Amino acid sequence: MTVTEPKHEEANPLLEGLQLHRTPDPCVLVIFGASGDLTRRKLFPALYSLALRRLLPDKFAVVGVARSPETDDEFRERMKEAVQEFGRDKVKDDVWNWLAEGMRYVSTDFADEDGENRVAKVLNELDRERGTGGNRVYYLAVPPDAISTLLHEIGERRTTEGWTRVIIEKPFGHDLASAQELNEEVKRHFSEQEIFRIDHYLGKETVQNLLALRFANGIFEPIWNRQFVDHVQITVAESIGIEGRAAFYERAGAIRDVFQNHLLQLLALTAMEPPIDFSADSVRNEKVKVLRALHTPGPKHVVRGQYGRGYVEGDEVPGYREEEGVAPDSLTETYVAAKLYVDNWRWADTPFYVRAGKRLARRETTIAIQFKRAPHPPFAIVDEEGLRPNVLVCHIQPDEGVSLEFLAKVPGQGVMLRAVHMDFLYGPTFRTGIPEAYERLLLDCFLGDATLFTRADEVEEQWSLVDAMVAFWKRDRPSFPNYAAGTWGPAASDELMNRDGRKWRRH
Amino acid sequence: MATALGTISEIDRELALRRVDPATGEPMQRTSVMTHIAWVPTQWVEAAEDVLTGLADRHPSRTIVLVPDPDAEEGIDANAEVMQFPLGNGRQVCVETIRVRLNGSRAEVPASVVQPLLLPDLPVFLRWRGVPPFGERPFEELIDVVDRLIVDSTEWPDLPAPYTQLAEVFDRVVVSDIAWARTSRWRPQLASLWPGIKDVKTIEVTGTEAQANLLAGWLRSRLRHDVALEHIQADRLAGVKVDGEPAPFPPGERPDPADLLSDELDRFSRDRVYEEAVRSA
Numbered sequence: 019m020t021v022t023e024p025k026h027e028e029a030n031p032l033l034e035g036l037q038l039h040r041t042p043d044p045c046v047l048v049i050f051g052a053s054g055d056l057t058r059r060k061l062f063p064a065l066y067s068l069a070l071r072r073l074l075p076d077k078f079a080v081v082g083v084a085r086s087p088e089t090d091d092e093f094r095e096r097m098k099e100a101v102q103e104f105g106r107d108k109v110k111d112d113v114w115n116w117l118a119e120g121m122r123y124v125s126t127d128f129a130d131e132d133g134e135n136r137v138a139k140v141l142n143e144l145d146r147e148r149g150t151g152g153n154r155v156y157y158l159a160v161p162p163d164a165i166s167t168l169l170h171e172i173g174e175r176r177t178t179e180g181w182t183r184v185i186i187e188k189p190f191g192h193d194l195a196s197a198q199e200l201n202e203e204v205k206r207h208f209s210e211q212e213i214f215r216i217d218h219y220l221g222k223e224t225v226q227n228l229l230a231l232r233f234a235n236g237i238f239e240p241i242w243n244r245q246f247v248d249h250v251q252i253t254v255a256e257s258i259g260i261e262g263r264a265a266f267y268e269r270a271g272a273i274r275d276v277f278q279n280h281l282l283q284l285l286a287l288t289a290m291e292p293p294i295d296f297s298a299d300s301v302r303n304e305k306v307k308v309l310r311a312l313h314t315p316g317p318k319h320v321v322r323g324q325y326g327r328g329y330v331e332g333d334e335v336p337g338y339r340e341e342e343g344v345a346p347d348s349l350t351e352t353y354v355a356a357k358l359y360v361d362n363w364r365w366a367d368t369p370f371y372v373r374a375g376k377r378l379a380r381r382e383t384t385i386a387i388q389f390k391r392a393p394h395p396p397f398a399i400v401d402e403e404g405l406r407p408n409v410l411v412c413h414i415q416p417d418e419g420v421s422l423e424f425l426a427k428v429p430g431q432g433v434m435l436r437a438v439h440m441d442f443l444y445g446p447t448f449r450t451g452i453p454e455a456y457e458r459l460l461l462d463c464f465l466g467d468a469t470l471f472t473r474a475d476e477v478e479e480q481w482s483l484v485d486a487m488v489a490f491w492k493r494d495r496p497s498f499p500n501y502a503a504g505t506w507g508p509a510a511s512d513e514l515m516n517r518d519g520r521k522w523r524r525h
Numbered sequence: 526m527a528t529a530l531g532t533i534s535e536i537d538r539e540l541a542l543r544r545v546d547p548a549t550g551e552p553m554q555r556t557s558v559m560t561h562i563a564w565v566p567t568q569w570v571e572a573a574e575d576v577l578t579g580l581a582d583r584h585p586s587r588t589i590v591l592v593p594d595p596d597a598e599e600g601i602d603a604n605a606e607v608m609q610f611p612l613g614n615g616r617q618v619c620v621e622t623i624r625v626r627l628n629g630s631r632a633e634v635p636a637s638v639v640q641p642l643l644l645p646d647l648p649v650f651l652r653w654r655g656v657p658p659f660g661e662r663p664f665e666e667l668i669d670v671v672d673r674l675i676v677d678s679t680e681w682p683d684l685p686a687p688y689t690q691l692a693e694v695f696d697r698v699v700v701s702d703i704a705w706a707r708t709s710r711w712r713p714q715l716a717s718l719w720p721g722i723k724d725v726k727t728i729e730v731t732g733t734e735a736q737a738n739l740l741a742g743w744l745r746s747r748l749r750h751d752v753a754l755e756h757i758q759a760d761r762l763a764g765v766k767v768d769g770e771p772a773p774f775p776p777g778e779r780p781d782p783a784d785l786l787s788d789e790l791d792r793f794s795r796d797r798v799y800e801e802a803v804r805s806a
Contacts, residue, residue, distance in 0.1 A: 028723075030719040031747040031749075032715060032716035032743075032747050032748075033716050033719075034747065035797070035798030035799075036709075036713055036716060
């Protein structure tokens, strides 16, 4: 018997050592909700920055779809103005013209048969003109109630030519049941690998830096556990109000707007075990394990609040119930704090205090790991402040970076201790311009990398916890408003910590 | 105005003073990712200053500019500067530049001046303007205290002869060549011609002598056969022909000198492909 050697193509020796970017396949990005704020403020500035850095495929096009009537040229002009206003890069005509050449606009209602036909026609034309090969990324930047219909439409019309990916903006569902229903709709038409549920917090450099801090450094991981950590504090504070989003916010509240997604994602990244690699499933498997291990907090361990009139940065601002579109007797929470436990070997009995709110004293997102105090300091301590515990703070925004608080001797006679900070500041250290979260996430989706997107089971675990917390709320009627705008939230939130002999970090 | 400083302790004291914000009296935060030493013979001072200006913003570091002046009266003559970057909230972050004139015999022993000024535990890069005096004491001393040597062989006359001496230091210090970095947009273009380029006999390079030699050396070392070089002088890499056929022009804009140096400062490991290209140039 003759054995034929398999024929191998000779490897290209000229590629060795070249630093080549992975370039996405040719594709068309279809944005449903193209007249909305997200498209203007985030998506187009991100697309332009990617185009400027030549990270988009050479054969690329964008189709905007929305109800508002607009021509292709009007759409191009409006998006150029958006890039000029919100982009991080100065607009260069040659780059913009390249992007604009592939831009089209279709005005239609999302469920309209004729409109969908027109979208399909434009896509086919672009495939011919731009060589995009039937590859599609659909971005659903639409109200939550339109998502199911669109998924169905896109699924029914998907072609066999090229690949299809769908990006779905948060919130993914309103509760566990609706999220499961949406996931079922997704499964009918798409595989999990084709779905990219976006939580833009995961695209932030500093959130990814948390993984680098934990898993690229040998010194932190050995003490990142119940033996050394006293507790963890996660704060997602906003100083702004609801910014005209009353219709959405009245239904969502802080727990659905921020807690269910951003805050639980930060907690999962803080508490997760090291993944075996940085692939989508390895990272997401570890996050899901944390979410599954979260113990549902009892009503005593959850605080909700709503802001009343107050002062933010010196300006008087109205209370939540006075905001346009908000019911005068609204019981929607604009603040939520909770004491959570991750019931696993690493974190047993270590509380995670989390809080998120609007109209707080300042905009700040931080993760603070507070370590246990030194067991027996050989110094005469003059007051309680004299022996503060070490705190490692990851600043997600603003002032991105990491700081470590430790005690140092005050120069002079005797031993006086003072807490000092050692700061690593992201921007000044690298000074290369931090890419916007949407740049990273759009590019990852074009490349088919779902590591920084939320998987179906993650979303369901998040909703499962939120549903259990909200179920307790149905039994009582809170006395709202219970905190003044421009403060750090209701007094009950401080009590949540004080009961355990702890305090929220000073800001 | 910068104060003339004659000793290392005077330099240290001056830096400590300058790290305090004169407006508030508060110490500014220092941020450094490396110590960057630049060996700048007098004729290169102006060009070096231009590049350093663009660099400070990208790679916050302690920069030590060494200007040798063997004919001057003995001693060192230094000044220290702290450059501030606002961070918002009234906070400032600062980077440091120390300029040292090595006068008389001090120009022969730069390592003893540099070592006390290095930031602990951070990588040390040495940018050498012009052709390094291979085998001479200042150069030999400095490459033993740094992690990476950065040269720009575009600045060198009589190429490719000096490449032979450069190759001799590869086992002692990691070397980066900005002339090589300037070919980085063209190499993927040539690689994209595979397999057609496999048996190339001649390349014609319109560019600097360094770029032409390095591209030819790269092809010879990668393809493991001789490739003849025809060089057309130009001050930038403007075109490459492979056996008479023009290679596709690379997309994007040509990076400026500060960008090229900055990119080299991001790299820490040995570039074996470059080393082989130099040996075959």
